[in-house]
Amino acid sequence: MSDLRLPSTDHTSRPWRIHEIAGDFRLEDLWALPTPGGPDDLHHLVQQMADGKEGPHGGNPVGRFLFAVRWKLGALLGWDKPNSGVGGRVATLRDRLPDDLREGPRGPDLTAAPFTSVFQTHDEWAAEYANKTMHGVMHIGWVPDGNGGYRGQMAVLVKPNGRFGSLYMLGIKPFRYLGVYPALMRSIGREWRDNTARRTAGGPGGLVPGNGQTADEHA
Secondary structure, X not given: OHHHEOOOHHHHOOOXXXXXXXXXXXXXXXXXXXXXXXXXXXXXXXXXXXXXOOOOOOOOHHHHHHHHHHHHHHHHHOOOOHHHOEOOOEOOHHHHOOHHHHHOOOOOOOOOOOOEEEEEOOOEEEEEEEOOOEEXXXXXXXXXXXXXXXXXXXXXXXXXXXXXXXXXXXXXXXHHHHHHHHHHHHHHHHHHHHHHHHHHOOOOOOEOOOOOOEHHHHO
């Protein structure tokens, strides 16, 4: 899984629009996503991540346990109260968008995690989340893979809430790398393969595009 981690320059050197609105956020993590595709496939990945049923723990028991502990602590200590999130403690990044991004697609919110979409373009999508510890952005870019195809690239940008927020981010770092990201990468790759197979077969039911037959009937 370590080969999916990327150097920070793979994000900072690209002319992403997110640089225009999140210059005061730091790059915390950067990963290559196991989602091979064509130049116009970002929207498939965005929808997959928005609809994902396994959540940010990737369906992994260890990751599920860690997230359960985190949410329990958050409830006990008041980290996740509504007034500590986007629109409460911090303003949404949509307030910073230039006109062309504000008037363009916003993108979908996530169903299995408390992220709300900020903007979406042909090759870029950003969603945000905030609590008492930090304001975070999940940025998904769609980039050439070096072999004639394209793939997703996930950057996690954070703005810690003071010293406590910085200590919190430092404290959870080992858990992210050991229990969260590996399972999440496997989950994303597995869902992508399954969804790609369905699209190739013509979608739900295996319809072959153009003739209304199922893949089995076509064969």
